[in-house]
Amino acid sequence: MSNxxxxxxxxxxxxxxxxxxxxxxxxxxxxxxxxxxxKEVVRTSVLSTxxxxxWMSVPTLAMGxxxxxxxxxxxxxxxxxxxxxxxxxxxxxxxxxxFLKNSSHLQTLVxxxxxxxxxxxxxxxxxG
Amino acid sequence: MASTTETKxxxxxxxxxxxxxxFEIEESVGVQSETIKNLVEDGFTFVPLPNxxxxxxxxxxxxxxxxxxxxxxxxxxxxxxxxxxxxxxFDDLFELVSAANYLHxxxxxxxxxxxxxxxxxxxxxxxxxxxxHINCDYTPEEEAKIRxxxxxAFEGQFDExxx
Numbered sequence: 001m002s003n004x005x006x007x008x009x010x011x012x013x014x015x016x017x018x019x020x021x022x023x024x025x026x027x028x029x030x031x032x033x034x035x036x037x038x039k040e041v042v043r044t045s046v047l048s049t050x051x052x053x054x055w056m057s058v059p060t061l062a063m064g065x066x067x068x069x070x071x072x073x074x075x076x077x078x079x080x081x082x083x084x085x086x087x088x089x090x091x092x093x094x095x096x097x098x099f100l101k102n103s104s105h106l107q108t109l110v111x112x113x114x115x116x117x118x119x120x121x122x123x124x125x126x127x128g
Numbered sequence: 129m130a131s132t133t134e135t136k137x138x139x140x141x142x143x144x145x146x147x148x149x150x151f152e153i154e155e156s157v158g159v160q161s162e163t164i165k166n167l168v169e170d171g172f173t174f175v176p177l178p179n180x181x182x183x184x185x186x187x188x189x190x191x192x193x194x195x196x197x198x199x200x201x202x203x204x205x206x207x208x209x210x211x212x213x214x215x216x217x218f219d220d221l222f223e224l225v226s227a228a229n230y231l232h233x234x235x236x237x238x239x240x241x242x243x244x245x246x247x248x249x250x251x252x253x254x255x256x257x258x259x260x261h262i263n264c265d266y267t268p269e270e271e272a273k274i275r276x277x278x279x280x281a282f283e284g285q286f287d288e289x290x291x
Contacts, residue, residue, distance in 0.1 A: 023222070027229050030237070034245035042281040046253045046274050047262050 025054070032058045142174045143189070145182040153189055157196045162232030177230070184227040187213070187220075191236060214243040218259050218291075252286035259290055 032041050032055060041055045139155035141164070158175070159165040167175050177185065194209050214221065221244055228236040248256055257264055266274070275282050 023226060024229065027225060027237075027241070031225075031241045031244050034242050035249050036245075037249070039281040040249050042278050043253060044256070045278065046266070046271060046282070047257055047264065049265050051262075052274065 025057075028054060029058055140173070141168065143185065144174070144176045145180055145185045146178050147182045149182045149185075151185065151189055153192070154196075157189075157192045160192050160195060160233060162234075163230065179230040180227040181223065184220075184223045187224060188227055188231065188233070188236070192233070195235070210239060214239060218244075218247070222260075250287040252288050253282075255286070255288050255290060 032044065035041050041058050044051050044055055045053070140152050141155050141158045143151045143153060143158065143164075145151070155168060155173075159168055164175055180188070191209075191213060194206060198206060216224075221240060225237065225240040225244065228240055248259070251259070256262070264271070
């Protein structure tokens with residue numbers, strides 16, 4: 001246990017470290033999962049390279065859409081997921097994507113996928 | 129043997145912070161932390177916490193004491209306490225979330241993470257970077273590419289304030 005003393009010291013003070021990223025990934029994902037809108041979670045991909053793919057491991061993303069235009073956000077999201085090489089996306093999920101293309105009155109949709117890298121199953125809940 | 133009720137003393141624990149300050153608390157208060165509970169079950173009464181600094185530990189002990197005395201009638205009082213507890217700077221919230229994570233106090237983790245999420249939800253990426261001192265290591269080209277890939281997530285007005 002005394003071995004931890006050294007590493008504890010590096011968190012002392014406010015000396016310009018990457019404080020949020022010092023937290024364990026599990027805590028970051030917990031915070032991200034509490035953001036009310038999936039778009040806010042996706043936006044964190046631009047913070048730094050460490051954050052680029054973090055959002056893909058968030059257990060739940062809620063995508064709300066108040067207009068027809070906004071449903072294209074979900075399409076864009078699914079598109080980037082489909083092109084993320086560290087994800088395995090079930091074929092039915094791709095089917096949902098093409099279904100969305102032709103539908104603007106979708107009420108509720110839950111999409112689940114499994115990220116083999118982080119071993120976390122993720123689900124997108126979409127409500128129109 | 130008949131006098132056990134008289135002599136029954138509250139079991140006490142000593143917590144030692146990373147900056148070597150010691151705090152005596154009741155065992156029943158401390159075991160709300162899973163980390164402390166495990167050590168108590170292994171027979172420890174002296175608990176060194178090398179990842180928790182005095183400033184955060186004082187606040188967390190306050191929290192544990194308040195929540196150990198939860199009854200049906202002081203619900204409102206605890207709600208007010210919790211509200212004041214998280215009404216602090218981002219720096220403090222991060223010290224606390226780090227400590228609560230190490231101590232495994234799930235209700236406190238829940239409250240702190242929810243507070244942080246609520247306070248960053250409408251912020252611009254630039255503001256979030258400043259608040260959390262994240263060094264952006266993207267090239268401008270890489271950053272533009274990421275924004276383009278999820279363009280809808282970056283549309284609209286964002287809050288640029290840092291509090």
